[in-house]
Amino acid sequence: MIIKSIGFPRIKNFGGDIRDFLPSLFRYLKKFKDVEVYVENTYGEGFGLTEEDYLAENPNIKFVPSDEVYKKDLIVILKMPELEELEKLRDGCCLFTMCHYPTRPANVELFMRKNIKTFSMDGIVDDYGKRIFVDYFRTAFNGSKIAFDELKKSMRDDFYSPARRPINVTVIGVGAVAQNCAKSFEILGDEEFLGKNIPGVAIRLLPRTITYSDELMIPILKETDILVDASKREDISKCIIKNELLGYLPGHAIILDITADRYDEGQVKPIEGTVVGSLSKMVIYPDDELYDTIPENIDSRNRRTVVSCDAWPGVTPRESILHYESLIKNYFEILLAKDTDELEKDSDNYFERALYRGTLEYFLEERAEKAK
Known part of the structure; x- marks a missing residue:
């Protein structure tokens, strides 16, 4: 899939957890001219931010209801949504979040049923198996x-x-x-x-x-x-x-x-x-x-x-978000510039190799190999 739209939903049902990206990330996203950016209404509210704060950095952002956000090509959220939220995902879309494949079998079943192309932040590892999208x-x-x-x-x-x-x-x-x-x-x-x-x-x-x-x-x-x-x-x-x-x-x-x-x-x-x-x-x-x-x-x-x-x-949300913002840009450079179905496990690009290891496809391959 060539990504033409990104959706940024808010986290729900995680009492007090603030994981919305700051306006600075959306300023960076302006460089991708052919990608439309959709953000859930009241995004950033936990940090005391308003729509105007985000639009000042990227006037092309569209603020929409949650259900519409989940219909976009690529959904980006730092914490895995609950199952009822995941059901809103459009069949065949892409999801970039903390998927926790080994400990969330019900989520894995949903991804397979809805044919979701997932990129698990916690599954992104370097060539030696060390996690690199982590704080x-x-x-x-x-x-x-x-x-x-x-x-x-x-x-x-x-x-x-x-x-x-x-x-x-x-x-x-x-x-x-x-x-x-x-x-x-x-x-x-x-x-x-x-x-x-x-x-x-x-x-x-x-x-x-x-x-x-x-x-x-x-x-x-x-x-x-x-x-x-x-x-x-x-x-x-x-x-x-x-x-x-x-x-x-x-x-x-x-x-x-x-x-x-x-x-x-x-x-x-x-x-x-x-x-x-x-x-x-x-x-x-x-x-x-x-x-x-x-x-x-x-x-x-x-x-x-x-x-x-x-x-x-x-516990320290702003510091955490800034840390993850610095990391996620490396993967946007891949996801928004290349067909997501053509990522290569043996790519010459370090971040592409790491991102591929975060896919459900790779997780299932590795699990099957270990079971032999």
């Missing part, structure tokens, strides 16, 4: 700071005691998110304790060769003050930390849910019995009503304060 540090730091602040409250006077042991942060995972969590806690620990003769933060990243064993995990959990889920699982039907093990955490411990996986058909959370937060409720205490939403077959008897959010970059 790892802001995701990690935003969650780490909130968890650290909650630990201050739960430890009370002991938090600043020179006599206590170091604060132990245990991170499940060793990938880029986990590494950025480690850096975040180093920064936070230095800000609080450096030069004050107070023990700082000891950070431990756990690979699968440790987390597989309850026997190995129990002594670690007994000394853990903040337990972080920064994992990436091959099998989403199995948890990594069983709920019964959470009983070994100190009573003041905080669980930081960076991954923020949902309970879904065939999917459980990596730390069994924890809940998913949102921008409107990022701190969930053990008696919170959110626990009533956990499926009945999930053990949630052992609870600690959980810090979780399904939209971590949204």
Whole structure:
């Protein structure tokens, strides 16, 4: 498909999450003379912006209702819409968003049924498999700071005691998110304790060769003050930390849910019995009503304060949007200049190769290959 129109819908049903692009991106889009730009009414309202702010940068923008936006050739939105919104997509159109193929099977079914050409931002990787359309540090730091602040409250006077042991942060995972969590806690620990003769933060990243064993995990959990889920699982039907093990955490411990996986058909959370937060409720205490939403077959008897959010970059939305704006231009140069059906996996263009790896076609090919 040659893209002749782009639609920018607003995010709905994600309490408080602001992911609308700023007027500066639409100024950039003026260079594509043959592409019409459609924006949903009230776009940018979360940032206090008006239609006039956008039109000042690109007078060719057309503000229209949501249903009309979803009928365009290419739909661009930073967060995956809910299924009812996705049903509005015109059959055969293109969608550029965070598709999360491995953990959203119902969405994948819809894409196939409606013949949607998808480009998943979270599936865009370089030639070595490293994600490049991502804001790892802001995701990690935003969650780490909130968890650290909650630990201050739960430890009370002991938090600043020179006599206590170091604060132990245990991170499940060793990938880029986990590494950025480690850096975040180093920064936070230095800000609080450096030069004050107070023990700082000891950070431990756990690979699968440790987390597989309850026997190995129990002594670690007994000394853990903040337990972080920064994992990436091959099998989403199995948890990594069983709920019964959470009983070994100190009573003041905080669980930081960076991954923020949902309970879904065939999917459980990596730390069994924890809940998913949102921008409107990022701190969930053990008696919170959110626990009533956990499926009945999930053990949630052992609870600690959980810090979780399904939209971590949204904690600092303007900074996040500017970061993603700088990234997305590289892919617009491909999507708006070439037939989307002719993208090449082995292209000489670095960004075209990366974009191809974000397609559903590529994901299904890779999954079939691994299943052999």
